[in-house]
Amino acid sequence: MxxxxxxxxxxxxxxxxxxxxxxxxxxxxxxxxxxxxxxxxxxxxxxxxxxxxxxxxxxxxGRTLVNLTADTPERARLMAAWAAELGVDYLDGAIMTPTPTIGGPAAL
Incomplete structure (x- = not known):
């Protein structure tokens, strides 16, 4: 695409x-x-x-909040509630690659 x-x-x-x-x-x-x-x-x-x-x-x-952190489910729910109060869409995720690989073909 x-x-x-x-x-x-x-x-x-x-x-x-x-x-x-x-x-x-x-x-x-x-x-x-x-x-x-x-x-x-x-x-x-x-x-x-x-x-x-x-x-x-x-x-x-005017943005969607994507929280990429290794945190607890409870804190993810708190972040989602905070975003909802601001009228912001929220998605929780995690990064599974070392920082030097970000943006390259070796990133996961």
Missing amino acids: THDHPTPVTVLGLGPMGRALAGAFLANGHPTTVWNRTAARAEDLVARGAIRADTVADALK
Whole structure:
């Protein structure tokens, strides 16, 4: 399937995995919004074309929240309830690959 207009994405949290995901989205032409508690973590991604959101609410407007973390089912349910309160669709998942493989053929 080809896309004439790449899907916009938002990455919340710019630790090693978040930076790797945002970088892969940018490298593949997806308009990418980023947010992190420490705004300076977004600098390299903004320099590559990402849009920095000032707040989590700004970052999530009009988006589906996909939570990719290894957390407990209880916390996933809490996140889903929080997203529902904001009127945001929510999907929970997990990443099963080391950060250096993100965006490449070896990623799972």
